[in-house]
Amino acid sequence: MRNILAIAGKELRGYFASPIGYVLVGFYALLFGWFFYTLVAFFERQSMQMAMGGQGGSLNINQMLVAPLLMNATVIMLLVFPLITMRTYAEEKRSGTMELLLTSPITDWQIILGKFIGALGLYAAMLAVTVVHMGVLFVFGTPEWKPIATGYLGLLLMGGSFLSLGLFISSLTRNQIVAGMITFSVFLLLWVINWVSSFVGPTAQAVLNTLSVTEHFDDFAKGIIDTKHLVYYLSFIAMGLFLTMKSVDSERWRG
Amino acid sequence: MIEVDHLSIRYGPFTAVDDVSFRVESGQILGFLGPNGAGKTTTMRIITGYIPATSGRATVAGYDVFEQPLEAKRRTGYLPEVPPLYPDMTVREYLTFVAKIKGLRSHIRDRVDEVMKRTWVADMADRHCAKLSKGYKQRVGLAQAIIHNPDVLVLDEPTAGLDPRQIIETRQLIRELAGTHTIVLSTHILPEVSQTCQRVVIINKGRVVAVDSPENLTSRMQGASTIFVQADGPVADVQSTLQNLRGVTRVSSADPRTGPATFEVDAEKGVDVRREIASSIVSRGWGLLEMRPLRMSLEDIFLSVITEEPTAPPGAPGAAAGEDQVAEATHA
Structure with a gap:
């Protein structure tokens, strides 16, 4: 465990010792803030219209604002995560520090988990900034906190899935650009894989819907924790880390 | 360990x-x-x-x-x-x-x-x-x-x-x-x-x-010792004189840049031929300008070891032969 934390700490310090961490957190906050602003403006107009129309009751802020906001936040993930993961292994291989890690008395699992937790920590820092926006909602409105919490849980799980996959792709190459491009393409494919579901047969449709990373996020954004989705994300993470481990191991044999 | x-x-x-x-x-x-x-x-x-x-x-x-x-x-x-x-x-x-x-x-x-x-x-x-x-x-x-x-x-x-x-x-x-x-x-x-x-x-x-x-x-590779000799006399005569000394296995002209009558004299292992070389040259009235043993540096050993490698397995008694090959290669 100490070894895992040592690696995770090294990764996190690596992000924030260079501009990488600050740029990622800062621009994530900028994009999230923009989405927040547009959605709030839209929500405001909708509420106004409803009040003018004389209909009773008010709009559900969770459904109308928070859920779409979190969905938008996942799009940023799609674009930003390849940048986080593309260097994790590629950089270590290029600078020769892989040799230090692999000749130290730590297991491959500890290295991989450390790197994964480090990247997840950076993502958590990015998400932490958005708590401010949610705070604004609580000051001026009365949203329910539980669907927001599950939404964040969903974001973390989805992020973890992408990070583990990105880690694996990074472990395949010593070239960061190659790692970044492949990661982005695979992410995007997983994103849009169910767009064709209406043209294919019902079986294929079910399969594609199950594979799609976004499909599983919807329920979290609505405030539902379904074990089906939990299992999907957790096994996705496990598979990504397992593949990374195999890739690192096979790299040794190939020299 | x-x-x-x-x-x-x-x-x-x-x-x-x-x-x-x-x-x-x-x-x-x-x-x-x-x-x-x-x-x-x-x-x-x-x-x-x-x-x-x-x-x-x-x-x-x-x-x-x-x-x-x-x-x-x-x-x-x-x-x-x-x-x-x-x-x-x-x-x-x-x-x-x-x-x-x-x-x-x-x-x-x-x-x-x-x-x-x-x-x-x-x-x-x-x-x-x-x-x-x-x-x-x-x-x-x-x-x-x-x-x-x-x-x-x-x-x-x-x-x-x-x-x-x-x-x-x-x-x-x-x-x-x-x-x-x-x-x-x-x-x-x-x-x-x-x-x-x-x-x-x-x-x-x-x-x-x-x-x-x-x-x-160093000592193993130096099985046969080599002596560098420079004499002031007719090249062919000096060479044949040295050649006929007891214990000398081979005389080859050294790099011409080092002087006219310069030789590298290989002697049998364990035989010191320096006294004979000196007296034979001096007794014929030539001048002995320089005489010094040539030490094999680690570089030579290294080169000879990796050159002999295809013919002789490590530690085999063919080491001296390999050394000769290298010596000849350098003189050629």
Whole structure:
């Protein structure tokens, strides 16, 4: 465990010792803030219209604002995560520090988990900034906190899935650009894989819907924790880390 | 302390290391000598557990590096060819991190300070690794290798890229460490081996071609002694006179640049022909301008060992023949 934390700490310090961490957190906050602003403006107009129309009751802020906001936040993930993961292994291989890690008395699992937790920590820092926006909602409105919490849980799980996959792709190459491009393409494919579901047969449709990373996020954004989705994300993470481990191991044999 | 037993590693049809065996006793310094691409780095990477071998065994402090990698790695410090530094970390941060992953649990701060002092990098403690000079990088790499006080140190070209003063200091440090650590170091700088190592392994094309102490290697290869002679007289006459002396096996004209009548005289092993050479030349009325024994430098030995390799297996009695081949090649 100490070894895992040592690696995770090294990764996190690596992000924030260079501009990488600050740029990622800062621009994530900028994009999230923009989405927040547009959605709030839209929500405001909708509420106004409803009040003018004389209909009773008010709009559900969770459904109308928070859920779409979190969905938008996942799009940023799609674009930003390849940048986080593309260097994790590629950089270590290029600078020769892989040799230090692999000749130290730590297991491959500890290295991989450390790197994964480090990247997840950076993502958590990015998400932490958005708590401010949610705070604004609580000051001026009365949203329910539980669907927001599950939404964040969903974001973390989805992020973890992408990070583990990105880690694996990074472990395949010593070239960061190659790692970044492949990661982005695979992410995007997983994103849009169910767009064709209406043209294919019902079986294929079910399969594609199950594979799609976004499909599983919807329920979290609505405030539902379904074990089906939990299992999907957790096994996705496990598979990504397992593949990374195999890739690192096979790299040794190939020299 | 280190035992390498019939180690081979193949990448497809290419054999990088071929049946390498040697052992290093506790507290010794072993020099690993060979041309670039001979398999030095590959062998070291196997010993440190970075890559697995195709066949054979390697043990460090009694632990098999394949079967008990964590135990073996805990007792091994490794300086790769390129010091494995994180450019964004300061020297102190870096060494602290290495101490943690090497398994140090307490007094990390003190140990980092101690090691920085020992490798003369304390004045750069808060400098980022990326901004260090080549010499400092190399020494931080050395600090990283000794931070957990390992039994075994594996150093891949520890003095590469250092300036002459730093090379001397680094060699000094390595010799100091030898008492408490067992050291394997690779180099292609030959004097380094004779100055620091007690044993030498010469490796070429993945095979061990010689294992011995530098002194033994020198005397063994010097089976037949060679004497350089310059005489003031007719070249052909001098040559035939020398040729006829007892104990002389061969006379060849030396490099013409060194003078008109210059010869290299090979004598039988154990026979000192200098007295005969001097008196025969002087008694004929020629002048003896120069006479000195030609010592084989480690460079010559190294060259002859790796040249003879296809014809004679290591340690076989064909060594002298191989040496002659080299001698002829140089005269041609």
